[in-house]
Amino acid sequence: MQARLLLEDGTLFTGKAFGAEGQSTGEVVFNTGITGYQEVISDPSYCGQIVTMTHPLIGNYGITRDDFEAIRPYIHGFVVRRHEPVPSNWRAEYTLDSLLKEYGIVGISEIDTRMLTRILRNHGTMKGILTTGSMPVEELKEMLGMSELMRDQVARTSTPTSYSSPGDGERIVLIDYGAKSGIVRELTKRGCDVVVVPHDTTAEEIRRLKPDGIQLSNGPGDPKDVPHAVATLKELIGEYPIFGICLGHQLFALASGADTTRLKFGHRGGNHPVKELATNRCFITSQNHGYTVLEDSIKGTDLEVTHINNNDKSIEGLKHKKYPVFTVQYHPEAAPGPYDNSYLFDQFLDMIREHKLAHPKAPRQAEIVAAAMKGDL
DSSP, X not given: OEEEEEETTSOEEEEEEEEOOSEEEEEEEEEOOSSOHHHHHTOGGGTTEEEEEOSSEESTTOBOGGGOSSSSOOOSEEEOSEEOSSOOOTTOOBOHHHHHHHTTOEEEESSOHHHHHXXXXXXXXXXXXXXXXXXXXXXXXXXXXXXXXXXXXXXXXXXXXXXXXXXXXXXXXXXXXXXXXXXXXXXXXXXXXXXXXXXXXXXHHHHHTOOSEEEEOOOSSOGGGOHHHHHHHHHHXXXXXXXXXXXXXXXXXXXXXXXXXXXXXXXXXXXXXXXXXXXXXXEEEEEEEEEEEOSGGGTTSSEEEEEEETTTOXXXXXXXXXXXXXXXXXXXXXXXXXXXXXXXXXXXXXXXXXXXXXSXXXXXXXXXXXXXXXXXX
């Protein structure tokens, strides 16, 4: 079956369909990863996007239960040079084609993904429509022109209810803006008692959970589309140690008085070099984002830049000058790799322990007595 991808600038790609039949619109982006297509497909940060893989062979190692980063994929389409229908991998449980069919995701192969990537790099990401139908191109252009990019991706991907991953270590409240499961995995690996809460959980509701620290997750879309999250963080900064990842990094910057802007074509892949300014050490990182913190907006705030991207010099890490808060734009939980940056979770827990030593809490009995005397119990 034939499939077509039409960009908003009028460029048309015609190829071979795989996955589900139908059509969908979304922001067309590209990912430079060589492996990890299953993790890319199931990363909630791609919600509303048609993802192009620059590596030419996709599907060759199949799909396995253990590699999902969310309960289901959220992408709006998948674009590859060559789709391999028969995987060769002892871990494979089913095919890429069957995964896309199961969730109604249209795929297209046998197109020039190098040309498509060059267009996106030169002109920036743009809207596109991916279809297996026979609708005339002029009608597709009209549909694409009338469509709008999603603005509610965080609400679509965040957990609707709180849940926990119990542990006997520090209690971490993970605010889910579209979190990858790798974040919970890294925290539980370190013995943390993790409580995952929805994106619109209030500061008071988080306080009731008695966290030792707060983890801000990754997530899709423009950070300015979730102003309630910024308002909540403004209340929490200074009360608890906080570690933010990707969208959580951008929300922290907004809550601290900085500003964000859209990148021309974003950073998506597992080969992005990031320099840690304190040591001049370069780390290879996994990234997936289309927005960045504006460097000029840092002036006059209590923020300090800790990491920069070695390719375009954009901000990749921040910390607060007064409070125990640090954030990074990239993915230390990787999935797909590289795994060089998982040490940041250890750094987060060390920060929590130092904060607890510097700010010892009153015994629980004293808290109960004080609350009873105030009439709160």
